[in-house]
Amino acid sequence: MKALVLEKQLDLDVRDYPIHETVGADDVRIQIKSCGICGSDVHYYLKGNIGNFVVKEPMILGHEASGIVTEVGSNVTHLRVGDRVCMEPGIPDLHSRETLSGNYNIDPAVRFWATPPIHGCCRENVVHPAMFTFRIPDNMSYDEGAMIEPLSIGMEAAKRARIQPGDTALVNGAGTIGIMTAISALAGGCSTVYIADIKQKKLDIAATYDGIVAINTKGKDVVKEIMDRTEGMGVQHVFECSGFEGMFPHIFEAAAPGANVVLIGIPGNPVPIDINFLQQRGITIKTIFRYVNEYPASIAQVGSGKIDVKRLISKVYPFEKSVEAYEYAAAGHEDVVKVMIRLGE
Secondary structure, three states, X not given: OEEEEEEEOOEEEEEEOOOOOOOOOOEEEXXXXXXXXXXXXXXXXXXXXXXXXXXXXXXXXXXXXXXXXXXXXXXXXXXXOOOEEEEOOEEOOXXXXXXXXXXXXXXXXXXXXXXXXXXXXXXXXXXXXXXXXXXXXXXXXXXXXXXXXXXXXXXXXXXXXXXXXOOEEEEEOOOHHHHHHHHHHHHXXXXXXXXXXXXXXXXXXXXXXXXXXXXXXXXXXXXXXXXXXXXXXXXXXXXXXXXXXXXXXXXXXXXXXXXEEEEOOOOOOOOOOOHHHHHHHOOEEEEOOOOOOOHXXXXXXXXXXXXXXXXXXXXXXXXXXXXXXXXXXXXXXXXOOEEEEEOOO
């Protein structure tokens, strides 16, 4: 079938790829309609690896996708041919200790699309477990359906934070995940979410959401900015989404006594943490890695109109121009949040 193939570092091609998947009893086949470009996809394209995950042979990219069901397995009862769906890209071992304890996202045996050696989904069709395939409402576009994957990361962060109505939050980093986290925190009950970055155009996009206050921290102290805006109290929740090592341990100082700090961005190297400060302020640190059963809630929020992800889709390319789409996404345009590849209407 036609697929977007990363042949090797900096070498992409849309070509026929010999991949054949059989629909099992608990699976469905999905014709892909939309596929988003994630930062991890771009990193594999530019660098050929992410940490220990190395592209050693041609690999199909893409893990943010939606489509239409074209075939169902004999045991599948909740989906039918013709259903419009989006898919959770990680398939855990359903019998692992992590899965049985409710933490399938950290199952070491998880098979995640476009993570070597697992092929991704930017291709004509995929076979996927029905239990990780979710129907989307008729009022949701396929592009929006593909956005459920990054939104689920923000929703997971908001869930871990245990937000109370009226709380305030700081999101550090205004990339895709940062903005998704900010709008999820609002949906979770925050009255005001401050989002900090040095890229003004991304901040401008984030600030189009009511309740989000953008702070350009270029040449400024983000902690001082937050303290000035909160009468010296700080915020009840801090979400670190940038992964910038220089923010540690400084970012914790923006947290109010008893606050939650959720670490989402992944620094490239170990970072310092002042345990004594955290203990004296009663600050709780939580981490997230992907998400746990967030797709239903994310779909419900977008489908009901409570969360708008359409405005974060910056540019759409047809499938045959996927290489051009990746080159554009890799260029780092400040006014770009999400680049989408469309395989069909």
